[in-house]
Amino acid sequence: MGIIEAILLTVVTAATPLVLASLGELVSERAGVLNLGVEGMMVMGAVLAFAATQATGSPYIGILAGIACGALFSLLFGFLTLTLVANQVATGLALTILGLGVSGQIGEPYVGMSGVKLQPIVIPLLSDIPFIGPILFKQDLIFYLSIALVFGVNWFLFRSRAGLKIRAIGDNHASAHALGIHVIRTRYLAVMFGGACAGLAGAQLSLVYTPQWVENMSAGRGWIALALVVFASWRPWRLLAGGYLFGAVSISQLHAQALGLGIPSQFLSALPYAATVIVLILISHNRRMTLINTPACLGKPFVPDR
Amino acid sequence: MRIELERRANPSLLFSVLSPFLALTLTVFAGGIMFALLGKDPVSALYSFFIEPLLDIWSLHEIAIKAAPLILIGAGLSVCYRSNNWNIGAEGQFIAGAIAGAIVPVVFHDWHSSLVLPLMLIFGMIGGALYAAIPAFLKAQMNTNEILTSLMLVYIAQLFLDWLVRGPWRSPDAYNFPVTRDFAPEAILPELISSGRANLGFVFAIVAAVGLWIMMRYTLKGFEITVLGQSERAGRFAGFSSKRMIWFSMLLSGAFAGLAGISEVSGVIGKLQPIISPGYGFTAIIVAFLGRLNPLGIIAAGLFLALTYVGGEAVQLTLGVSDKVTRVFQGLLLFFVLSCDTLIQYRIRLVFSRFGQTSEGGAH
Numbered sequence: 001m002g003i004i005e006a007i008l009l010t011v012v013t014a015a016t017p018l019v020l021a022s023l024g025e026l027v028s029e030r031a032g033v034l035n036l037g038v039e040g041m042m043v044m045g046a047v048l049a050f051a052a053t054q055a056t057g058s059p060y061i062g063i064l065a066g067i068a069c070g071a072l073f074s075l076l077f078g079f080l081t082l083t084l085v086a087n088q089v090a091t092g093l094a095l096t097i098l099g100l101g102v103s104g105q106i107g108e109p110y111v112g113m114s115g116v117k118l119q120p121i122v123i124p125l126l127s128d129i130p131f132i133g134p135i136l137f138k139q140d141l142i143f144y145l146s147i148a149l150v151f152g153v154n155w156f157l158f159r160s161r162a163g164l165k166i167r168a169i170g171d172n173h174a175s176a177h178a179l180g181i182h183v184i185r186t187r188y189l190a191v192m193f194g195g196a197c198a199g200l201a202g203a204q205l206s207l208v209y210t211p212q213w214v215e216n217m218s219a220g221r222g223w224i225a226l227a228l229v230v231f232a233s234w235r236p237w238r239l240l241a242g243g244y245l246f247g248a249v250s251i252s253q254l255h256a257q258a259l260g261l262g263i264p265s266q267f268l269s270a271l272p273y274a275a276t277v278i279v280l281i282l283i284s285h286n287r288r289m290t291l292i293n294t295p296a297c298l299g300k301p302f303v304p305d306r
Numbered sequence: 307m308r309i310e311l312e313r314r315a316n317p318s319l320l321f322s323v324l325s326p327f328l329a330l331t332l333t334v335f336a337g338g339i340m341f342a343l344l345g346k347d348p349v350s351a352l353y354s355f356f357i358e359p360l361l362d363i364w365s366l367h368e369i370a371i372k373a374a375p376l377i378l379i380g381a382g383l384s385v386c387y388r389s390n391n392w393n394i395g396a397e398g399q400f401i402a403g404a405i406a407g408a409i410v411p412v413v414f415h416d417w418h419s420s421l422v423l424p425l426m427l428i429f430g431m432i433g434g435a436l437y438a439a440i441p442a443f444l445k446a447q448m449n450t451n452e453i454l455t456s457l458m459l460v461y462i463a464q465l466f467l468d469w470l471v472r473g474p475w476r477s478p479d480a481y482n483f484p485v486t487r488d489f490a491p492e493a494i495l496p497e498l499i500s501s502g503r504a505n506l507g508f509v510f511a512i513v514a515a516v517g518l519w520i521m522m523r524y525t526l527k528g529f530e531i532t533v534l535g536q537s538e539r540a541g542r543f544a545g546f547s548s549k550r551m552i553w554f555s556m557l558l559s560g561a562f563a564g565l566a567g568i569s570e571v572s573g574v575i576g577k578l579q580p581i582i583s584p585g586y587g588f589t590a591i592i593v594a595f596l597g598r599l600n601p602l603g604i605i606a607a608g609l610f611l612a613l614t615y616v617g618g619e620a621v622q623l624t625l626g627v628s629d630k631v632t633r634v635f636q637g638l639l640l641f642f643v644l645s646c647d648t649l650i651q652y653r654i655r656l657v658f659s660r661f662g663q664t665s666e667g668g669a670h
Contacts, residue, residue: 036453076641083309085652086644089392089453093591094644098637104630220461227454266469273458280455285448303311
């Protein structure tokens, strides 16, 4: 295996959680709900996936636990922001703070324990293609899921009736309500999908990326995922591209450290965060484009009048 | 069963006073359940978490020490949040203030003068304000979302501090430990009273909070903040500039966070090290909301959240529970605060029957 292949493999591993978490957030934001709790849902998914894997020995049970945990945890956010119309920004922050706290508590016995790595699934024939094969077709289940979900979400949002309803709710919840669409119910589902995706992304961290539990192991990826949604202007394909771009940036620090360029490691570690800021600036300085792309009801509370 | 909200004609005064207390009660209750799940007796656990720290002088001082940065940062953030500017990077501004303030005692360590401490404090405020100026500039001029930029800058500040104390600022006589040289005595924030460690930082916090309360209540600026926060359009008609408000609120909260940062390293730690804050900048967000974005409420909220830090350390010692319960408590508290605040604007009704259930879409 060549050096380039090896590097690309690490990029894929680093990009997958970003793609997954931001894809879930994209659906939620398309429905008009800004959930800043991605980081919290992700870290909860990571710890529960790890715990379930330790308990059962099967990382696949771990994946399911991560997904379920993310979805359940997001319900808390849904209840506050959708049923009780609490401020979405503040509630999202609360979800993140609570998630980091609870995961630290749950994960305490698992610190330092060596985990079970999710094994790759080799796809016959396709994996024999030189260069591309080992990178794309000798991956683990979560990677395949992430790609399938990008396809699926893209189709769902732009080619299905339910997707149209979601976009309608995100752009004008009052009109959607008047047309008889269940605004709150749909938003609940969108938020739960976001939570499930974030939980799956967390499971990837503790089962594939570094198969162990470290406190706060999401390390800001949930926030980067939020930025990615803006970067992708709420479109799944651009999100896939952005996710891999960010994966490459975040992994480049490790390779740069290995090369020993003499740059302090802290500066390299800061790279993904700095890149996020720069990308946000580039994307949002065009006020009109931002306005066109952003779901018009994003972050606005909805109370059906009776 | 469904929950229906009915908007009140006027915000309920009763619940705006009651809601923080309701939230506290719920948090304590949920905390009891958590302790029971951890296999501890909930009553005695809650007692050592919330009551015991109030009973001896040493922990009262610890509470004052931890409340100081929380109140200072929370008060600054309340101005931001009232004006609808979502600065969530106070942790980064705290670190930036600590670094900027520490320039004097670390780089110019040979210079001894009574000016050292005031200069440090001023540098700290400038450092915090400058660091907050980045998301302010990006929001005001480049239309960039301040939530994400201010948060990303937290990570960058943490890494920069880490580099400083391991690299150029590492003390020559610390046996390779990642710390700067100890601050000279004139660079240390004086203690308040002889009975314990509480320092001048607590006074800064109270003065700042009361000052902001006066500003919010009695000055045009306070009115401007509220108007722009509730309706940017209405504010524009009144001749207020939302751009200028972005700058004002971000710089103010940054300066407060910076002052908290330099006060912490000067008064409590006495040097710079890789980790200088147990998440004060994030906890202060909870403080701001628990205090209902009112500076006087924030003083009370800051004291309470400081109690959760000290209580967490206490149960760690007495019950062998991890101090992570502190963060769980804090997260729960914010949740309950936000849900109880719904009662201020809305009446909540539980609907049991299927009749009269206007399907959510459609019928009016």
